[in-house]
Amino acid sequence: MVQNIDELQKLGKDNLENAMKGFGVVSKGVQAIAVEVADYSKKSFEDGTAAAEKLLGAKTLDKAVEIQTDYFKGAYEGFVAQATKLGELYADLAKEVYKPYEGMIGKLPLAK
Template identity: 70%
Template sequence: MINGFDDIQKLGKDNMDYAMKSFGSFSKGMQSLAVEMADYSKKSFEDSAATMEKLMAAKSIDKAMEIQTDYVKSTYEGFVAQATKVGELYADLAKDAYKPFEGMVAKASK
């Protein structure tokens, strides 16, 4: 009977260890995402401000349209690249958060 209690206690400790490792991975991944989004937001703001300055200095409508077109194109390309990068970060986050539980699943399936 005592052996059964020890097994339950060890299982509870193992599960807590898995959960803490998973939480650590999740926390680290969320920090990476937050840093990435903050960097993207800062760059986006700086690009917008630089474009606005260029537009204010434009001497003709044609030049203003060219500046605006270049801005829209670069912004779209930057957004697509950022979305891809964030998608990869989320996928990595999910994989890293699940890793600690792989051992538990392997034990349970035996």
Template identity: 60%
Template sequence: MSNFEEMQKLSKENMDIAMETLGSMSKGFQAIAAEVADYQKKSFEDGSAAVEKLVASKSLDKAFEAQADYFKTSYEGFVGEMTKIGEMVTDLSKDAYKPYEGVLGKMAK
């Protein structure tokens, strides 16, 4: 009977760990999705402003300058955003792993 109780306890602990991991992953994915949505909105607004500036250009030189400025800021924004999302994914991975640290520590003993 003792083995059955131990198996039941182990099963409950594993389920609790899995639920904790799923909760942290869900929060992490929601944060990433919100960040991507904000970036898309900002990118669209910046693109619209660049088109307006391009159309309002009085000369070809000003149009090329406006286009070059937009490409530069767009690229820098993209790199910055991907770096931020990469850090968020790293944090998500760390948070998802935390519940297993105790279990793996017990197994190592």
């Protein structure tokens, strides 16, 4: 248990510092994720527009199918790559948020 008021105050101060670090990390991580999503959305829109223009210029059905197939293949590969990248960003964010609290586990009265 907490032995005295000084320990209680130090514990409260440590908790507040860790919470502030955590909020900073979350803010930075969410910003990075938002930038990634916005960039992907922009690129996806541009690729779709380019594919639509090519599709309108296709002279034969075979060429139209080829353009559409290429677009869908590229869109799928781009989506998988983006999903992987976002997964890594979320995992990194979770690790960074946890870091300030790692040292506190040993300080808990129940952990002794």
